[in-house]
Amino acid sequence: MHWLTQPCPIPDAALYQAAQQRQAQLTKPTGALGELETVVMRLAALQRRELPTLNAVHISVFAADHGVADEAVSAFPQAVTTQMVANFLHGGAAINVLAQALGATLEVIDVGVKTALTHPALISQRAGDGTANSALHPAMSHAQLHLALQAGADAANRAHTQQADLFIGGEMGIANTTAATALYCALLDLVPLEVTGAGTGLDRAGILHKVTVVQRILNLHRAAHHDPLESLRCMGGFEIAALTGAYLRAAQLGIPVLVDGFISTAAALLAARIQPSMHPWLFLSHTSAEPGHAFAIDALQLRPLLDLGMRLGEGSGAAVAVPLLRMACALHAGMATFAEAAVAGKL
Numbered sequence: 196m197h198w199l200t201q202p203c204p205i206p207d208a209a210l211y212q213a214a215q216q217r218q219a220q221l222t223k224p225t226g227a228l229g230e231l232e233t234v235v236m237r238l239a240a241l242q243r244r245e246l247p248t249l250n251a252v253h254i255s256v257f258a259a260d261h262g263v264a265d266e267a268v269s270a271f272p273q274a275v276t277t278q279m280v281a282n283f284l285h286g287g288a289a290i291n292v293l294a295q296a297l298g299a300t301l302e303v304i305d306v307g308v309k310t311a312l313t314h315p316a317l318i319s320q321r322a323g324d325g326t327a328n329s330a331l332h333p334a335m336s337h338a339q340l341h342l343a344l345q346a347g348a349d350a351a352n353r354a355h356t357q358q359a360d361l362f363i364g365g366e367m368g369i370a371n372t373t374a375a376t377a378l379y380c381a382l383l384d385l386v387p388l389e390v391t392g393a394g395t396g397l398d399r400a401g402i403l404h405k406v407t408v409v410q411r412i413l414n415l416h417r418a419a420h421h422d423p424l425e426s427l428r429c430m431g432g433f434e435i436a437a438l439t440g441a442y443l444r445a446a447q448l449g450i451p452v453l454v455d456g457f458i459s460t461a462a463a464l465l466a467a468r469i470q471p472s473m474h475p476w477l478f479l480s481h482t483s484a485e486p487g488h489a490f491a492i493d494a495l496q497l498r499p500l501l502d503l504g505m506r507l508g509e510g511s512g513a514a515v516a517v518p519l520l521r522m523a524c525a526l527h528a529g530m531a532t533f534a535e536a537a538v539a540g541k542l
C-alpha cells in the first residue's frame with residue numbers, strides 16, 4: 196500500500212493564471228460564464244495544458260454488498276446488487292446509456308457482491324462475499340480494506356494507461372447509503388437524524404428506523420470516528436473503499452476526478468482526509484436529492500455543477516455533468532478575443 200501516502204501533484208499556478216487571463220480577453224464580460232470559467236481554469240492547471248480537453252472519460256463502477264442490509268435499511272432487497280451488475284454487463288442501466296452517449300470507457304468491478312457472477316467483461320477483485328453487518332461487527336478486516344482500496348487504485352492505473360482526461364467512479368450496493376451516512380456522521384461530527392435520508396425510497400417510518408441503525412453503527416465504532424481509514428474499515432463498504440482508492444490514485448497520477456452523489460462524496464471526503472493534496476483534483480458534479488449530501492459539499496468547499504434532484508448513484512450524476520465540462524473547454528478554446536473580433540472592451 197505504498198501508494199496510499201503518496202502526495203498528489205500540485206496544480207500549475209502559472210497555467211491557472213494564463214487561463215484566467217485568456218478568459219478575461221474572450222468576447223464576454225469577465226466572469227459572465229460563471230462556474231464554467233472556474234472549472235476550465237482549474238482543468239488547465241491540473242492537466243497542465245493551455246487548452247484543457249475532456250475527450251477521454253473513464254468510468255469505473257464498483258459493486259459490493261453490505262451486511263447491514265440485514266437491518267432492513269433499504270427499500271430494495273439485497274439481491275438487487277448482483278442483479279444490477281448483470282444489468283450493467285448487458286448494457287441496460289442508466290450509466291451504460293450515459294457512458295455510450297459520452298463515448299466514455301465503462302468498466303464494472305466486483306469488489307464483493309454476495310453472489311459472484313462470471314462474465315468476460317466483469318473485473319473480479321472481490322474482498323469478500325459482502326461486508327459484515329456494521330451494526331454488529333467491523334464491516335471488514337484490515338486485509339479486506341486493503342484489497343478494496345487496491346481494486347480502486349488498479350482502476351485508476353488502467354485509466355492512466357488509457358490516457359484518460361477525467362476519472363468518474365460509480366457505485367452499486369444495496370444499503371450503501373447507510374454506510375455513507377455513518378461515514379458522514381463519523382467524519383463530520385454530525386448526528387444521524389440530520390443526515391439520514393430515504394436512499395432508494397424509504398418512507399418516514401423507514402427513515403426513522405434507519406436513523407437508529409446508523410446510531411448503533413456509530414456507537415459500536417466510536418473509537419474509529421475521525422480516523423478515515425478506520426471509519427471506512429468499520430462502517431464499510433468495499434465499493435466505498437474502492438472509490439476512495441480510485442480517487443486518491445487518479446489524483447496521484449494527474450487525472451482530475453468528477454465525483455457523483457451522496458455515496459461517492461463519502462469516498463471523496465475520505466480520500467481528501469487521507470491525503471489532503473488530492474483535494475484540488477476533485478470536481479463535484481451535482482447535488483444529490485439525499486438531503487445529507489449538503490454537509491459533505493460544505494465540508495469540501497466545492498460547488499456542484501448541477502442540481503437535478505438525482506439520487507441514483509452508479510456515477511450517473513457525474514456522467515450527466517460531463518457535457519457541461521466539455522462545453523467549458525470548448526468555450527475557452529473556441530471563443531474569439533476582443534482584439535481578434537474587434538469588439539470594444541469594458542469602459
Ligand SMILES: Cc1cc2ncn([C@H]3O[C@H](COP(=O)(O)O)[C@@H](O)[C@H]3O)c2cc1C
Binds near residue numbers: 368370371373395
Ligand atoms: C434498481 C436500482 C438501481 C440502482 N443503481 C444505483 N442504486 C443506488 O441505490 C443503492 C443505495 O440505496 P439504499 O441505501 O437505499 O439501498 C445503491 O446501490 C446505489 O448505487 C440503485 C438502486 C436500485 C434499487
Ligand SMILES: O=C(O)c1cccnc1
Binds near residue numbers: 484
Ligand atoms: O446520491 C446518490 O449517489 C444516491 C442517493 C440515493 C441512492 N443511491 C444513490
